[in-house]
Amino acid sequence: MNFPIDEIRKDFPILSRPVNGRPLVYFDNGATAQTPRQVVEAMDRVYYEYNSNIHRGIHTLSNLSTEAFEAAREKVRDFINAAESRQIIFTRGTTEAINLVAHSFGAAFMQPGDALVVSEMEHHSNIVPWQLLAERMQLELKVLPVLDNGELDLAALPALLDERTRLLAITHISNVLGTINPVKDIVALAHSKGVKVLIDGAQAIHHTKVDVAALDCDFYVFSGHKMYGPTGTGVLYGKVELLEAMPPWQGGGEMIQQVRFSGSTYNELPYKFEAGTPDYVGVVGLGAAVDYLQQLGMAEIAAYEKELFAYAVERLEGLGDLIFYGRAAQRGSLLSFLPEGIHPFDTGTLLDKMGIAVRTGHHCAQPLMDRFGIPGTVRASFGLYNTKSEVDALAEGLLKVRQLFA
Amino acid sequence: MTIEEREKEIVEEFSMLSDWMDRYSLLIELGNDLTDFEEEHRSNQNLIEGCQSKVWLYAWEKDGLIYFMADSDAIIVKGIVALLIRVLNGRTPDEILEAPLAFVDAIGLKEHLSPTRSNGLVAMIKQMRMYALAYKTKLAR
Missing domain, CATH: 3.90.1150.10 (Aspartate Aminotransferase, domain 1)
Known part of the structure; x- marks a missing residue:
């Protein structure tokens, strides 16, 4: 080998x-993976050689910084085989990515009385944001059980995906049991019932080749620090039509087109969901982690x-x-x-x-x-x-x- | 024996054991020997839940002195609990409130009293002092 x-x-x-x-x-x-020199050095280079805020200035350093940031987005796009780089939204981690979807998908696509499904093997990060959403919007949160051997009780899934159910949020690999869920089949089943699927890839992204196009999932989320990248970085992948329809989550710089006190208009994807100065140094590190994994x-x-x-x-x-x-x-x-x-x-x-x-x-x-x-x-x-x-x-x-x- | 003397005694017992395995072996032994917790006190009210392990603590007062009874589901935690009880049992509220408890550091177990261990020990010591304060207030009346 x-x-x-x-x-x-x-x-x-x-x-x-x-x-x-x-x-x-x-x-x-x-919990967290260690970081190779290549990643740390990439971040060092940002600080030592071209540190500057992105998407702002016309000066040379800002352009270099912006290029490096957007190059990392492209690396991540390629890594998970997404169609377009605007489908890659940088977050602080898996948890923030799930919270973003819970807020904005809920706002765009859910009504009181609708239902969500999570599995019994989810990390709290893929439970609590949905609980909060369910409380806020009077939704029902349904639970797909786990069998004694640690597999999902998939026989129970079709009944949970009824006409009220809008979204299924499920982990790719269990952080406790190591179970590798048949996410591709699960997505196909959910889609046949008109239910969208978010996959928590925090424990999968660095262990196996993830191909979001082949999975056909609606959202795929993961963290930088578990894939040998820096802490405080994460990714939300989403289908364009969904992301376009979803309202912004956090407001601030970067995510706007025009701000007037009479009302603001929002930037296009992916910037609409990246309010404030992003962790552009960390994102460059994340790009280096992708390079590292790709090279191996x-x-x-x-x-x-x-x-x-x-x-x-x-x-x-x-x-x-x-x-x-x-x-x-x-x-x-x-x-x-x-x-x-x-x-x-x-x-x-x-x-x-x-x-x-x-x-x-x-x-x-x-x-x-x-x-x-x-x-x-x-x-x-x-x-x-x-x-x-x-x-x-x-x-x-x-x-x-x-x-x-x- | 004063609190300081009791602490010194424990430090000496542990200083004879140079190897960490022997020290933990002793802790496990102390934990296993702590068997006097009365089941009627194993209530949620007496439960101190850490992220990693649980501690049950019950206290009472007799003739102006405070007594403790405690248990934990983790044996190493229970061993440290046993040491704390050995030092603080049968003391006046003021003695408990002022006890330095420096022995924990001196025998190389300080890490277990770090809040980040979330084993319930830090909260337990706080609770022991709270009991002392409560009884002090009560006795002063």
């Missing part, structure tokens, strides 16, 4: 630092991670005393488990002492924890720079935790 892991790891300086006197083993990629190749990354995941499943299942959550036929990128009789907080605390970073707790998915009747799990989530020997370190760490409790 052409995946030079040793070279790749050198791109991430943080991976060579010790933690609590041990080499860092970073398995909290589901999404197919190569997916193949490498698939092998690593299979190894992790084998190694951790081999320990014998872990209870795993999420056994979907299609899953990957993370493992959620509980060592029998040991609290996730205790497990995470002791692993941290060994330099191993995992996430513990409810993973911002309390309804899913309630579904399985557990307070939380230990989650090891993998990135493109993780190795089998790190998986071994985790397995040995878990053995030590077990010894401490013996």
Whole structure:
């Protein structure tokens, strides 16, 4: 396999630092991924060489900055195979992108009495904005259940997509169970019932090739910091006819055409949804992250991670005393488990002492924890720079935790 | 034994253990030994919910001194809870309000008292002091 892991790891300086006197083993990629030099350097160059506000001035630096910002938009467009770059709206992250859609799609397309559907496995970020919208507009929020094995109960979906339902908001890959949802089929089914679909791609965009044209989804949202880009950046992709019909969310500079006290008119896409000075430095970093992923190749990354995941499943299942959550036929990128009789907080605390970073707790998915009747799990989530020997370190760490409790 | 002496005693116990594994082993032992929490007090009113773990705390007053009973679903948290109770149990409200609790730092467990750990411990100490303040006000009447 052409995946030079040793070279790749050198791109991430943080991976060579010790933690609590041990080499860092970073398995909290589901929360945030580490950032390669190439991304940091791209942002450094903005600050050191051409920092200036975008879309404003006629001066040279402003033009350079604007070009870099718009070039990043084009990179993202190409990365997810969107038809037009005006379909790419920069946000602060997945959460903000969902809030934007909740506000503006709701305002344009929903009436009191209408319904929305989310799944039981959603992150709070893909639940609460819809709850707020439902409260504001007197909508019904319906829930697609999750089966014991961590797959969506798709048999229950058609009945939920009734004539009152306007939108289905669903995750591409579960941040707790690792379930890879059949989003293409789900979109086709929803569309056959006249229901629009938003896909939360926060846990998918860096693991698999995302093609919004092939998915035919109406909205696709993701964050920069989980795809090896900077924090505070995110993307909303939307279909043009929907974005055109949706009113602006936040008001301010950049998003206007004309401002009069008698009333203002709004800029065209994508600027209509980008009020105020955007994080243009971060967006340039996000563009560099896209370049980084493209150079490695999404197919190569997916193949490498698939092998690593299979190894992790084998190694951790081999320990014998872990209870795993999420056994979907299609899953990957993370493992959620509980060592029998040991609290996730205790497990995470002791692993941290060994330099191993995992996430513990409810993973911002309390309804899913309630579904399985557990307070939380230990989650090891993998990135493109993780190795089998790190998986071994985790397995040995878990053995030590077990010894401490013996 | 004063609060300071009790804290010093704990620091000495832990200083004999150089390896982090031994220290956590002791904490786990202390946590496992804390079994006197009475189920009737396991109510939502006595629950301090952290993002990561839960702590239940109950307090009462006898002859001007304050006593605590506590539990947690995480053993490491429970071990630290046991140490806090050992230091603060049977003290006057003023002693509890003024207790430095520097031992937590001295035995290398300061990280667990960071608000970002959200394990309920910070809120628990605050609650212990609140109880002390409440009883102080009550006793002054």
